[in-house]
Amino acid sequence: MGELDGKVAVVTGAGRGLGRAHAIELAKQGAKVVVNDLGVAADGSGRDESAGQGVVDEIKSAGGEAVAHFGDVADWEQSKSMITTAVETFGDFNILVSNAGFCRDKMIFAMEEDQFDSVLRVHLKGHFCGIRHAAEYFRNKGKAEGQVYGRILSTASEAAFFADPGQPNYSAAKAGIIAITGGAATALAKYGVTANTFMPRARTAMTMVGQTAQFFAKPDEGFDMFAPENVSPFVAWLASPSAQNVSGNVFIVWGKDITVMEPPRHGVTSHASDEDAGWTFEDVKAQMTKVFEGKVPVKDSFIPPPVF
Ligand SMILES: NC(=O)c1ccc[n+]([C@@H]2O[C@H](COP(=O)([O-])OP(=O)(O)OC[C@H]3O[C@@H](n4cnc5c(N)ncnc54)[C@H](O)[C@@H]3O)[C@@H](O)[C@H]2O)c1
Numbered sequence: 001m002g003e004l005d006g007k008v009a010v011v012t013g014a015g016r017g018l019g020r021a022h023a024i025e026l027a028k029q030g031a032k033v034v035v036n037d038l039g040v041a042a043d044g045s046g047r048d049e050s051a052g053q054g055v056v057d058e059i060k061s062a063g064g065e066a067v068a069h070f071g072d073v074a075d076w077e078q079s080k081s082m083i084t085t086a087v088e089t090f091g092d093f094n095i096l097v098s099n100a101g102f103c104r105d106k107m108i109f110a111m112e113e114d115q116f117d118s119v120l121r122v123h124l125k126g127h128f129c130g131i132r133h134a135a136e137y138f139r140n141k142g143k144a145e146g147q148v149y150g151r152i153l154s155t156a157s158e159a160a161f162f163a164d165p166g167q168p169n170y171s172a173a174k175a176g177i178i179a180i181t182g183g184a185a186t187a188l189a190k191y192g193v194t195a196n197t198f199m200p201r202a203r204t205a206m207t208m209v210g211q212t213a214q215f216f217a218k219p220d221e222g223f224d225m226f227a228p229e230n231v232s233p234f235v236a237w238l239a240s241p242s243a244q245n246v247s248g249n250v251f252i253v254w255g256k257d258i259t260v261m262e263p264p265r266h267g268v269t270s271h272a273s274d275e276d277a278g279w280t281f282e283d284v285k286a287q288m289t290k291v292f293e294g295k296v297p298v299k300d301s302f303i304p305p306p307v308f
Contacts, residue, residue: 002030003240007149008090010034010082012073012130013100015051017204018155018228022097023055025232026239027064032090035059036069036082036100042205044102044118065090073100074121079129083137095151095239096134098127098177103206108168116169123173124180127154131184131195142191150193151239154181158199158252161261174199178250185248194247196238201254202228225255234258267302 009026013019015037023033037052052068059066067089071078086093101123104115131152138150159167160174178197185195201207203216203226216226224230234253237243250261270287272279 002028003242004095004236005030007031007094007239008034008086008092009095009097009239010036010069010086010093010130010134011097011099012036012082012126013038014055014097015039016055017206018200018202018231019097019099020051020055021202021228021232022099022235023066024059024062025229025236026095026097027059027062027066029236029240031095031236031239032065032086033059033067034069034082034086034089035066036071036073038070038072038100040102042102042209043104044122073098073126073130076129079126080133082130083133087137093134093137094149095153096130097153097155097235097239098130099155100126101155101173101206103167103170105166105170106168107166111168119169120173120176123170124176127177128180131180135184135188135193138188138191138193142188142193147192149241150188150191151243152181152184152188152193152195153235153238154178154195154197156181156197156199156250158201160199182248189247192244194238194243196247196249196251198231198234198238198251198253200228200231201252202226202231204228223256230255 004026007030009031011019011023011026011033014023014035019037023035027033035052035055039048039051040046049070052070056066056068067085069082069085071081073079083093104119106112106115134152138148141148154177156174156177157170159171160178164171181195181197188195203218207216218224231253238246252259252261268291270291273283
């Protein structure tokens with residue numbers, strides 16, 4: 001018996017990398033899995049169905065149940081058909097792991113419009129479409145049955161917080177994903193559906209490029225810190241009944257660590273000196289000068305230093 005016996009999951013971008021590892025782990029815990037993957041390269045180019053089909057075959061040969069879905073996560077109808085495929089093939093839909101995406105990195109002063117649009121589309125709209133259709137399914141079911149078993153798991157990145165200068169498109173998309181998922185957590189709480197975001201680190205086609213490849217390289221011996229499989233037990237737990245009281249959270253997950261992010265909190269609040277007239281330029285200048293005295297631009301801002 002697995003904790004996910006009888007549950008039906010959709011994992012997007014599950015043909016390789018982190019998505020593949022999540023699909024295999026969910027199946028190992030008993031879930032029936034829709035393996036979605038468009039089969040594109042790390043920069044979003046090309047198309048190949050063999051990776052997604054390979055994961056389906058892998059799950060089936062290990063005794064699990066899976067079906068392939070080759071749609072584009074950011075296409076409204078194709079995204080909806082991931083849920084329909086789950087229901088038509090396995091009789092229900094319970095778990096959405098949004099994971100698909102690609103990168104087109106450039107510094108802010110060199111980024112082209114299509115590099116911004118395409119990365120926002122695949123990550124932010126890709127998450128929005130999946131969550132939107134999943135939410136409609138859960139809400140309809142919740143209205144008919146009261147509580148439903150529903151889990152929404154979104155994949156962001158630490159780039160959302162750590163202001164990566166070479167990923168204005170990707171970091172914006174990932175920050176938006178945290179916002180959409182948090183809103184879904186609030187909207188669906190009354191039906192018992194949970195929604196959380198996690199930020200992984202792993203050696204995949206996405207990270208084995210340029211200078212980062214060295215950082216993520218497989219060690220010659222010892223624990224393989226950046227194996228994608230290190231992240232997936234957490235994903236399966238978040239999808240399981242054991243995590244019923246976990247919603248609206250953001251996590252960092254990699255290697256041997258799971259970190260719960262603290263919610264953003266208000267810092268110093270200044271009040272206008274003249275309560276009747278409100279702020280004047282002079283008053284703002286005097287008070288803000290005091291607040292920022294001795295601070296170093298960017299370094300002492302709300303953005304923590306990059307971790308790698
Ligand atoms: N690898 C890391 O360290 C890391 C860090 C932070 C966040 N992430 C996030 O994790 C997720 C998985 O990334 P990965 O590292 O496994 O990359 P990956 O390139 O190995 O896998 C991405 C998969 O998404 C699929 N895909 C791309 N566009 C698609 C579309 N429109 N529809 C359906 N499938 C599509 C690709 O075919 C590919 O199989 C991404 O959202 C990524 O941003 C990864």
